[in-house]
Amino acid sequence: MQGKNLLVVTIILTSMFSFVSGVETESIEVTLEWSYKTDGYIVSSPTILHIEKDKQYEILIGSTDDKLYCLNNQGNEIWNFQTNSDVRSSSAIWDIDGNNQVEILFGSDNGNLYCLDIASNEIWSYTTKDNVFTSPAIADIDLDVHLK
Numbered sequence: 314m315q316g317k318n319l320l321v322v323t324i325i326l327t328s329m330f331s332f333v334s335g336v337e338t339e340s341i342e343v344t345l346e347w348s349y350k351t352d353g354y355i356v357s358s359p360t361i362l363h364i365e366k367d368k369q370y371e372i373l374i375g376s377t378d379d380k381l382y383c384l385n386n387q388g389n390e391i392w393n394f395q396t397n398s399d400v401r402s403s404s405a406i407w408d409i410d411g412n413n414q415v416e417i418l419f420g421s422d423n424g425n426l427y428c429l430d431i432a433s434n435e436i437w438s439y440t441t442k443d444n445v446f447t448s449p450a451i452a453d454i455d456l457d458v459h460l461k
Contacts, residue, residue: 420445
């Protein structure tokens with residue numbers, strides 16, 4: 314008898330009570346694989362991406378402890394970026410400048426929209442007149458292959 318193929322899916326969950334968790338599921342059985350606690354609430358959705366060339370995913374998550382976190386697929390912190398105000402925005406990712414590496418865009422309650430490189434270095438920020446708690450959207454508005 315041949316063995317059956319199982320689809321193993323990792324689900325990233327966030328909790329308003331400061332936790333990010335990774336669970337794996339094979340059919341209907343769910344197992345907690347890891348958990349990461351921040352010092353604030355998590356009210357945004359996680360963003361999943363590949364930053365490193367290791368074919369493993371990373372997770373971006375904002376927290377009301379004024380930080381955007383980047384975690385590896387085992388739930389270990391790679392870096393965090395301090396904004397000095399709540400991060401309730403989910404992140405948007407795209408290679409905005411065409412350098413073959415994604416940039417990370419997210420907002421903070423300090424009124425700033427941030428653009429970071431994959432190592433958490435600030436490329437630029439734009440100050441608005443109010444909190445930025447919604448998630449940025451990136452699009453090629455005029456279909457010229459350049460994002461706006």
